[in-house]
Amino acid sequence: VKLNSSQVEEGDLFIAIPGTKVDGHDFIGDAIDSGAIAIISNGRDVGKLSVPQIKVANPRRAASIVAAEYYGHPTKDLIVLGITGTNGKTTTASLLFSILNNAGHKTAQLGTLGTIADGFNQEATLTTQDSISLQKTFSELRDADFSHIVMEVSSHALDQYRVADVEFDVALFTNLTPEHLDYHASIEAYYQAKARLFRMLPLESTAIVNESDPNGLRMAEETNAPTLTFSRSNGNSIHFSDLNISISGIHGKIIAGHITYEIGSSLVGEFNAENILGAVSVAHALGIEKEMIEDGIKKCSAIPGRMESFPLANGAKAIMDYAHTPDAYEKVLGTLKEVSLNDACLYVVFGAGGDRDASKRPKMARIAEIFATHCFVTPDNPRTEDPDQISKEIIGGFSGSNFTVFKDRRAGLEDALNRSEKNDIVAILGKGREEYQDIKSKKEFYSDLEIIRRYQ
Template sequence: MGKNNLVAVSLRKLAEEVEVMNLDMLQDTAIRSITADSRQAGPGSLFVAIPGLTVDGHEYLEAAVKKGCAAVLVGKDRCRGWKHGKVVCLETADTPKALGQAAASFYGHPARRMCMIGITGTNGKTTTTYLLESIIRKNGGQPGVIGTVNYRYGAVEIAAPFTTPDPVSLHRILAEMAANGVTHVIMETSSHALEQKRVGGISFDVALFTNLSRDHLDFHGDMLRYFASKKRLFTEYLKRDGKAVVLCDSHDDSGIDWGRRLLAELRADKTLGYGGKKGRTLIDCGLSEAEVAVREARESLGGTVASLTTPAGELELRSELVGNFNLKNILGAVGVAMALRISGEKIVDGLAQAQTAPGRLERVPAPAGVSVFVDFAHSPDALANVLQTMRSLTTGRLIAIFGCGGDRDRGKRPLMGKVAGALADVVVLTSDNPRSERAADILRDIEAGILETTLPRMRIETILRGEALRGYDIVPSRREAIRETIRHALPGDVVLLCGKGHETYQITPEGRFFFDDRLEAAAQAAVINW
C-alpha cells in the first residue's frame, strides 16, 4: 500500500477528535504522520504512546523526541514535568482508542465513505470474506477485503502481516480503497484487534458473528474474556442503526452455543438499541429455527446444494464449498447480504461463482481415487468440524496430518490430539510453526490427547500400506510427513493436511523458511502412481 499523500493536518483538529484532556494547553502545529513506533517518528510526526503487553510506549518518548517528532500523545498525567518545550505534549484518557481516532481523522475518515462490514469469530471469517466479495461484486459493488490471507481491492493485493492491521495502517489502507472506488469493505476483526482497539475510528454498518471455540486463550485467559472481546464489535463498533448478523448452531467443546448467547445478551441490554424501530437490527442465522435457515442440503466432495429459507423468500443455491461448516459460512454470508438488501438472485449467482478461500479445505490435484485437501484448521473445534465433514464423505480411510503452533495456547494441544484420534482413521503428527519451542515437546503435548483414544501407535508405512486399518505415528519433519502419507495413500482415502492453510512459511527456532503445504502436497501427488 502507498504512503499518505496528505501534506499536513492540523494537530488541533486531530486533538479535538480524540478528546484530548489538556486542549487548552495546545500549541497548534502541522502533523505529517502518526505512529506508535518511536523508530518511525520524525519531523512533523505525532507519536502516540501505547501501553503494550510487554513494553510501554511511554518508555520511548525520549527516543521519539530525538527522532524529531512534533508532538506526543500520552496517558493521563503523563505530561507532568514535560521537559521538551518545542514538542507538544497532549494527554488523553485512552491512548489505544485515541490512536485509531487520530488515524481516522488524519486520513479524512475514509470508512465513512464506504459500507463497512465487520466479521468476527474463531472460524469461518476468511471463507466468508470470499463469499461476500463475490456476492457484492455480482450486485455491482466494488468490494475491498482486509483479512488473514491478504488486503485486496481491484487488482491490488498485499500479503497480510496481521488479520487486522494497526490503526494507522488500517486507515491508510481504507483511504486508498475509498480513493480507488471501493464501495464495500469486508473486514476480519480479530479478538486481539477488538481488545486492543485497533478498529478505533470505525463504525460498522453490518457486523457478523460466525462462532466461538477454544483459541487464543494464551492472550485472553478464558472463554468468557474471549467472548467479551468478540462482543465488542456489536456493542462498541456497530452504528446505532447498524445490522448485527449472528450465526448460531455451532457449539464449543463444552456444549455452549455462543451465537445463541450473544443474541440473548444483545437483546437483553436495552441500552444497546437492538429491536427498536430506529435502532440496531438483529438477524439470526442457523441450521434451523432462524430467520436465515437451512430447509434442505446435499453435500459431496464436489460441493454443496442447499435450499435456504430467508425473510426475502426461499433460495436454491449451489457452491463448490464442501462440508457442514461451510454451509454455516454460507448462511452467515447470506445473512449479511440480506442486511445489505441484496436480492436473492444476486446472492445465488454470487455464491455459485465464489472461489474457495486459499488454504480453506482447498483441494490439491491428485491421481483419481485419492482426495487431498489443505485446511487452516488449527483449533480443536475447527479440526473436529473438518474431520466430521470429511468422515461422512470418505469411502476409504480418513487421514489427518497436523501439528500445533509453538508459543501459543498449550492447553488446546491435547484437545486437538483427542479430536483427531477419535475422528480420523490415521493420524500423522508433525511440526507446524514451533517458533521458539522444541517441536518434540509440542508433539508430546498433542500425543497426550491421542493416548486418551483407542488409536494405536505404529509406523506410518505399516498403517498406510493397508497392513493396519487404523493408527497414528509421529513424523517431526512436515515435508517427510506429507511425502510418506501421500506416497502410501490408497484409492478411496481422503488426506487432510491441517493447520497452516494459506501460509507459505514455517517458523522454527532456527528462523523462518519458505514452506507451502499446497505446493508440497501437489509435488508429491504429481510423482506418485497409485
Template sequence: MGMEIRMILKELIQDIDVTSISGDTSIDIKNVAYHSKNVVKDCLFVAIPGLKFDGHNFVDEAIERGARALILEKPMRKRGNICHIVVRDSRVALARLSSRFYHHPSQKVKLIGITGTNGKTTTAYLLESIFKKAGIKVGTISTINYRYLKNTLKAAHTTPESLELQKILKDMVDSGVSHVVMEVSSHALDLRRVDGCSFDIGVFTNLSRDHLDYHQDMASYYRSKERLFTDLLQHKEDPWAVINEDDPKGGLLKNVVHAKVLTFGIDVKGDIWADSLSPTPKGISAQIHTPYGVFTMESALYGKINVYNILAATGVCVCFGIPLGIIKEGIESLSHVPGRLQRVSNNHDIHVFVDYAHTDDALKRVLLSIKEAGQGQIICVFGCGGDRDPGKRPLMGQVSGKLSDFTIITSDNPRTEDPYKIIREIEEGIKQVQVDRYAVIPNRRQAIQYAIDLARPGDTVIIAGKGHETYQILKDETRPFDDLVVAKEILDNRKARNGNEI
C-alpha cells in the same frame, strides 16, 4: 502521489479522552506514528505500552526523528517545546485520532465486520464474490491479505493496527470502493484497533477455544468478540447484526446487541436457514431459506461448515437488499478459499485438502465434514503452534484420534518451543482414545509424504494447521514452507499404486 495530509493538533485530538496537555496545540501535524522508526518531521508520536515493548521508552528517539507532539499514557518529564498530551488509553487515542487524521473513511463506505473463531475468512471471500457479481466495488481486509480493485497488500495481522487500518480504508475510499469487508479478530477488538471504525453490519460466526494464551479464559475471549456488537455497532444509522443462532453464544449475543438482528442457522431455523444439505463431487449443495424467498445453490466449498459461512454471507446481502439470484451466482462462482478446505488436485483418486484448522473445534468441524461425505479412510496430518495456548494440544490429539482413521503428528510453527515437547503434549490426548493408529513424524514434509503414500484411491488426506501460510517458524528462523505446494509436489511425483501395496 497522494495529497499531503496536515491537521492542526488541536483538531486532531478532539475525539480522544485527554487527561492533561502541556504545550502548544496549534501546531501543524503532517504524520502520525506509534513506532519510533516511522517518525518523520512534524509528526505526532503515540507512545503505546505494548505486549513486548513500551513506546514510552522510545520518546527521545521519536523527538530526534522529528516528532513535535507526544501522546502519552504515562506522564513524563517535559522535553523542550514538544507538546505532551496525556490520555487514559493510548491505544484508544491512536484509533480515534487515526480515523480523524484520514477524515473518517469508514463513514464513507458500507463497512461489514466479521468476527468469530472460525469462518471469518471464507465468509469474507463469499461476500467479496457476491458483491462483485452485484457490480459493487469492494475492498477486503482479511487474514490472507488486504485487497481492493487491482491492489493487494500483505497482511501482517488479520486486522491491521488502527493507524494502518485507517490509511487502508482511506486509500479504498479514494479508489472508489463503496463496500469494505473486514475480518475483525479478538486481538483487534481487545487492543482497540477498530475503535475508530463505524460499522454498518457485524457478523458473528461462532465461538470456540482459541487464543487463550492471550485471553486467558473463554469469558474474556467472548467479551472481546462481544465488543463489536455492544460498543462499535452504533455509529451508523440502522446497523445490523447477523448472528449464528446455532452457536450458544449467538443466542446470548442477540440479546445484548445494539442493532437490528438477523439470525441464521441449520439446526435452529433463524431468519436465514438451510436444509437439503448434500455432498457433491465438487463440494456441497443446499437449499437456502430467506425472508424474501428460497434458492438452491451448489458450491465448490466443502462440508456443512461452509454452509454456515454461506448463510452468514447471505444474511449480510439480504440486509443490503441484494437480489437472491445475485447471491446465488456469487456463492457458486467462488471456486476456493486459500487454505480453507482447499483441494489439492491430483490424478490418483485421492482427496487431499489443506486447511487452517488449528483448534480442536475447527479440526472437529473439518473432520466431521469429511466423514459426512463418506469418502474412504481419513488420514490427518497436523501439529500445534509453539508459544500459543498449550491446552488445546491434547484436545486436538483427542479429536483426530476419534475422527480420523490414522493420524500423523508433526510440527506446525514451533517458534521458540521444543517441537518434540509440543508433539508429546498432542500425544497425551490421542493416547486417551487410541494407541495404534497414529505415527509421529516431526519433519512436516516427511509427514505429508507419509500420509499421501499411505492413502489408497478414495481415501482423504487432511493437512491441517497452517492453511494459506507459506512459511514455517522454527526458533528465530522463518523458512519457506507451503502445505499446498509440498502436497502438490509429492502427488505429482507419486507413482500409481495398487491398494494391496500398503
C-alpha cells in the same frame, strides 16, 4: 502517525503503546531521534522530553481516534461489513466478497488472506490490521472509489481498540468456541471482546447472529441495532430447506422471510452450509438482488487454504485447511471422513502453534485420532517454544499408537503423501497457504502448498 519507532520519519507523531512483549514507551527516545515532533503516552515517567508529550489513559484508544481523524474518517463514506467469531470468518467474507462483486459493487476484502482489492497488493498480515494501518487502508480504498468493505474482525482487534473508530454498517457473529485463551483470561473474556463489535453498532446498522451457536442469542442482546438471526434448524430464522451436503457440494434452498434463495455451491461440509447462511443473511439485509446472491455463492468455488482440494498423481486427494482449534478439527475431519469412500484412508498432518493456548494441544490430537487412519505430528510455527515439547503435549492426547512424530514438517508431510494411494485423503491442517515457519521469532520459508504441488 506511527506506532513503531523504527518507522518514524521527520515530522511524525509517535504513539507509545504498551504491548504484550515490548513497551513503546521504551522507544520514545529512538522516535525523537528519528524526527518525531510529538509523543502520545500513557503518562509513564520517561523523563524530560525535547518535544511535546500528550498523556492519555489509553494510548491504544487514542491511536484509533487520531488515525480516524488524520485520514478523514473514511468509513463514513464506505459500507463496512464486519465478521467476527472463532471459525468461518474468512470463508464467509470470501462468499460475501463474491456476492457483492457479482452485484456490481466495487468491493474489498480485508482479513487473514490480506487485502483483496483490484489495484492493491495482497499481503497477508494480522487478521485485523492495527488502527493506523487500517484507517490508512480505508482511506486508500475510498479514494480508489471502492464502495463496500468486507472485513474479518478479530477478538484481539476489538480488545485493543483497533476498530473502535470504524463505522460498521453490518456486524455478523459466526460462532464462539475456546480459542486465544493464551491472550484472553477466560472464555467469558473472549466472548466480551467479541461483544464489543455489537455494542458499538449505531441504531442504523444491522446485527446478524448465528442462532445455532449457544452464544448467538446472547450476542444479539448486546446491541441496540436491529437484529437478524440465521439458524441450521429454526424455521423462524433465515434457514436452509431441503439441504443436501455431499462430496460434490452444498445444495438446497435458503428461506429468508418471503424470499427463497436457490443455493448450489461446490464448498463441502455442514460448517460451510452455515457460512453460506451467514453470507446470504448479510446480502439479504443489504437488499442485494436474489439472482446476484445465488450466482455469487455459485461463483465462490474455492477459498485459499480453506478445505482447499488438490488431486494427486496417485489418485489420492490432499486437502489443505487452516483449522487450528479443536472445534475446527472436529468439523473439517468429520466432513472429510463423511465424504470419503469406506475403504479409503484418511491421513492427518498437523501440529500446534507455540506461544498460544497450550490446553488445546492434546484435545486436537484426541479429535484427529477419532477420524484418522494415521496422524503425522509436525512443527507448526513453534515461535519461542521448544517444538519437541509442543509435540510431547500434543501426543498426550492420543490413546493409541497410530501416530508418528516428526521434527521437520516437510518430512512429515512427505511421508503422508508417499503413503497415500488412490481415493485416500491427506488432510494438512494449521498453516493453509502460509509461506513460513515461525521459529525463535524468525520466519523461515516453508510452504505446504509447494510440497503438495510436487505430488500432483
